[in-house]
Amino acid sequence: xxxxxxxxxxxxxxxxxxxxxxxxxxxxxxxxxxxxxxxxxxxxxxxxxxxxxxxxxxxxxxxxxxxxxxxxxxxxxxxxxxxxxxxxxxxxxxxxxxxxxxxxxxxxxxxxxxxxxxxxxxxxxxxxxxxxxxxxxxxxxxxxxxxxxxxxxxxxxxxxxxxxxxxxxxxxxxxxxxxxxxxxxxxxxxxxxxxxxxxxxxxxxxxxxxxxxxxxxxxxxxxxxxxxxxxxxxxxxxxxxxxxxxxxxxxxxxxxxxxxxxxxxxxxxxxxxxxxxxxxxxxxxxxxxxxxxxxxxxxxxxxxxxxxxxxxxxxxxxxxxxxxxxxxxxxxxxxxxxxxxxxxxxx
Amino acid sequence: xxxxxxxxxxxxxxxxxxxxxxxxxxxxxxxxxxxxxxxxxxxxxxxxxxxxxxxxxxxxxxxxxxxxxxxxxxxxxxxxxxxxxxxxxxxxxxxxxxxxxxxxxxxxxxxxxxxxxxxxxxxxxxxxxxxxxxxxxxxxxxxxxxxxxxxxxxxxxxxxxxxxxxxxxxxxxxxxxxxxxxxxxxxxxxxxxxxxxxxxxxxxxxxxxxxxxxxxxxxxxxxxxxxxxxxxxxxxxxxxxxxxxxxxxxxxxxxxxxxxxxxxxxxxxxxxxxxxxxxxxxxxxxxxxxxxxxxxxxxxxxxxxxxxxxxxxxxxxxxxxxxxxxxxxxxxxxxxxxxxxxxxxxx
DNA sequence: ACTTTTTACTTAAAGGTTTTAGACTAAAGT
DNA sequence: ACTTTAGTCTAAAACCTTTAAGTAAAAAGT
Numbered sequence: 001x002x003x004x005x006x007x008x009x010x011x012x013x014x015x016x017x018x019x020x021x022x023x024x025x026x027x028x029x030x031x032x033x034x035x036x037x038x039x040x041x042x043x044x045x046x047x048x049x050x051x052x053x054x055x056x057x058x059x060x061x062x063x064x065x066x067x068x069x070x071x072x073x074x075x076x077x078x079x080x081x082x083x084x085x086x087x088x089x090x091x092x093x094x095x096x097x098x099x100x101x102x103x104x105x106x107x108x109x110x111x112x113x114x115x116x117x118x119x120x121x122x123x124x125x126x127x128x129x130x131x132x133x134x135x136x137x138x139x140x141x142x143x144x145x146x147x148x149x150x151x152x153x154x155x156x157x158x159x160x161x162x163x164x165x166x167x168x169x170x171x172x173x174x175x176x177x178x179x180x181x182x183x184x185x186x187x188x189x190x191x192x193x194x195x196x197x198x199x200x201x202x203x204x205x206x207x208x209x210x211x212x213x214x215x216x217x218x219x220x221x222x223x224x225x226x227x228x229x230x231x232x233x234x235x236x237x238x239x240x241x242x243x244x245x246x247x248x249x250x251x252x253x254x255x256x257x258x259x260x261x262x263x264x265x266x267x268x269x270x271x272x273x274x275x276x277x278x279x280x281x282x283x284x285x286x287x288x289x290x291x292x293x294x295x296x297x298x299x300x301x302x303x304x305x306x307x308x309x310x311x312x313x314x315x316x317x318x319x320x321x322x323x324x325x326x327x328x329x330x331x332x333x334x335x336x337x338x339x340x341x342x343x344x345x346x347x
Numbered sequence: 348x349x350x351x352x353x354x355x356x357x358x359x360x361x362x363x364x365x366x367x368x369x370x371x372x373x374x375x376x377x378x379x380x381x382x383x384x385x386x387x388x389x390x391x392x393x394x395x396x397x398x399x400x401x402x403x404x405x406x407x408x409x410x411x412x413x414x415x416x417x418x419x420x421x422x423x424x425x426x427x428x429x430x431x432x433x434x435x436x437x438x439x440x441x442x443x444x445x446x447x448x449x450x451x452x453x454x455x456x457x458x459x460x461x462x463x464x465x466x467x468x469x470x471x472x473x474x475x476x477x478x479x480x481x482x483x484x485x486x487x488x489x490x491x492x493x494x495x496x497x498x499x500x501x502x503x504x505x506x507x508x509x510x511x512x513x514x515x516x517x518x519x520x521x522x523x524x525x526x527x528x529x530x531x532x533x534x535x536x537x538x539x540x541x542x543x544x545x546x547x548x549x550x551x552x553x554x555x556x557x558x559x560x561x562x563x564x565x566x567x568x569x570x571x572x573x574x575x576x577x578x579x580x581x582x583x584x585x586x587x588x589x590x591x592x593x594x595x596x597x598x599x600x601x602x603x604x605x606x607x608x609x610x611x612x613x614x615x616x617x618x619x620x621x622x623x624x625x626x627x628x629x630x631x632x633x634x635x636x637x638x639x640x641x642x643x644x645x646x647x648x649x650x651x652x653x654x655x656x657x658x659x660x661x662x663x664x665x666x667x668x669x670x671x672x673x674x675x676x677x678x679x680x681x682x683x684x685x686x687x688x689x690x691x692x693x694x
Numbered sequence: 695a696c697t698t699t700t701t702a703c704t705t706a707a708a709g710g711t712t713t714t715a716g717a718c719t720a721a722a723g724t
Numbered sequence: 725a726c727t728t729t730a731g732t733c734t735a736a737a738a739c740c741t742t743t744a745a746g747t748a749a750a751a752a753g754t
């Protein structure tokens with residue numbers, strides 16, 4: 001004889017003949033009532049089918065929800081394909097699960113407008129990557145809730161980053177120490193185009209502060225240090241870290257003349273695409289072509305040949321960001337995750 | 348001279364000298380007020396820094412939140428590592444983004460207890476995989492909200508599934524049509540152990556209704572049809588679809604005597620691990636060993652040799668599940684996603 | 695000129711919880 | 725025997741919306 005309306009705390013209170021406060025306390029503050037009464041309430045609730053306070057109401061009253069939002073750069077669907085994002089989210093989830101928080105993924109770049117006001121729900125936010133013109137980012141800021149940024153630095157918030165310049169410089173130097181002379185760079189998000197293309201001379205000098213730019217600058221610095229040179233023509237822009245896009249760029253790079261014998265890739269996904277295209281073209285790696293990646297995704301180790309890359313601790317970043325957010329390290333801490341050169345067989 | 352308290356609809360109403368209902372209508376039901384007043388309200392809100400109604404309050408009042416929950420079998424962190432789950436979630440996100448819904452991932456198997464009552468938030472749920480003893484599953488059911496199940500069938504809810512028996516039978520037959528005589532099966536979640544192990548004769552006959560069981564039965568049926576046999580000793584149980592766990596099982600299988608020349612893997616991740624171990628042991632695939640997988644994850648195509656497997660349309664499953672949920676196809680529809688044998692070079 | 699319909703806005707109840715301040719009782723201290 | 729203290733529990737306000745029902749005025753119909 002169950003009613004179809006779900007039970008409320010109030011109804012339960014009246015059935016059990018205690019105040020609503022007592023029921024609430026039974027669930028939230030065990031020290032506020034006798035153990036015996038609490039036992040009774042809990043078991044009666046179980047029997048009646050009341051499974052704890054309504055979240056919306058609690059959230060309204062307390063002003064918190066137990067939910068942590070992660071704002072991603074691109075569409076949600078894209079981030080599920082991306083190995084780096086997955087590792088990052090994995091790190092976040094581990095920490096959140098331990099702390100009994102829920103994870104809400106927000107993208108802002110949905111096809112529709114963002115109307116729900118969902119940004120009001122989470123108790124804090126992890127902002128992943130640059131959010132240049134994301135309207136949701138603005139809205140989140142206005143919530144005045146704890147924020148931690150990752151792979152993107154703002155004076156206003158604590159952040160988790162790597163030293164992109166140092167990491168890129170190190171791995172580029174590793175490549176350049178081998179006998180290479182004709183280079184190509186396959187970069188990610190170098191410019192604001194959503195098509196795979198080479199960049200222009202102008203774009204090469206157009207300095208900005210993105211992660212990609214920092215890496216590109218480091219690559220070029222390393223190349224110049226080694227008395228080599230690279231033309232804008234030999235630098236490709238790949239808009240999203242997708243295997244298929246990368247393959248297209250790889251094909252262009254490997255078939256252009258003079259023949260390339262070293263490729264610097266700004267991600268492992270790109271490097272894997274290069275390996276695949278090289279195989280199709282019967283170019284043997286690392287004999288005829290040296291390839292380096294960036295990220296150290298799980299697949300890098302399993303590739304043929306295994307990929308030389310630099311580990312940027314994506315999972316650790318996620319963990320640290322979540323911890324920083326939960327511990328309310330509100331003192332605008334800037335965390336730097338160490339990177340590590342991972343030498344395998346592609347170079 | 349901003350107050351530190353965030354603005355509420357009520358305050359805005361009193362500032363603008365209109366009723367709260369009018370403000371609410373300005374945001375939610377444009378037809379309820381004159382275009383002119385609405386314009387004024389919206390622009391004033393912008394100016395004042397009021398960014399729309401509070402979600403908790405709206406959610407409390409309306410009884411809906413714009414959030415869709417996905418209940419996963421294992422920990423969140425695990426699901427971010429798993430390629431199949433990622434494809435599935437990708438499918439879901441695509442549809443949700445189009446419909447302006449948010450995605451909340453729920454796992455239920457968190458280390459702590461699940462106390463938040465978060466299950467009250469979503470407007471509907473996608474249940475992914477069996478949820479035998481998941482307390483959160485019980486709680487979700489009690490919400491009486493729309494539910495769609497995937498990879499798991501219940502008479503009570505619409506569901507999205509594949510024909511596991513047919514798919515497994517087909518690919519097993521493909522393997523058995525080659526010259527193989529000594530087989531091993533590397534299965535997923537065959538029993539309730541969290542360690543990699545062989546199963547026992549008793550466990551082999553212990554019928555249950557899981558996805559894994561259905562596939563295993565189909566494998567065995569195919570084997571018997573081909574006048575071959577397989578011992579429980581040659582069937583491994585792998586608790587989670589993790590590369591490292593799979594490698595352990597693969598090592599055991601490939602070093603046990605008599606020498607195996609065909610391995611049926613219940614997932615591509617497992618099959619990839621087999622390829623890797625085979626290479627380490629200098630066993631050449633497909634000459635000395637035929638390997639088949641299941642799932643058709645993106646990496647399967649890129650492996651050496653490319654993996655023969657069966658595509659189970661994980662992404663499509665996600666899309667269909669999300670659509671079924673949103674369209675409120677409440678007439679308990681049972682959707683079947685077609686599977687497809689993908690013949691490559693590992694067999 | 696009078697009634698009906700439409701438009702534009704308001705009133706006020708409801709939604710389900712948490713929490714502060716306080717009430718009552720029983721135990722402890724003097 | 726009287727005051728403190730501690731231990732339990734309650735009353736009621738507050739959290740911020742949405743929406744059904746209602747009012748008043750303007751437009752339309754006859």
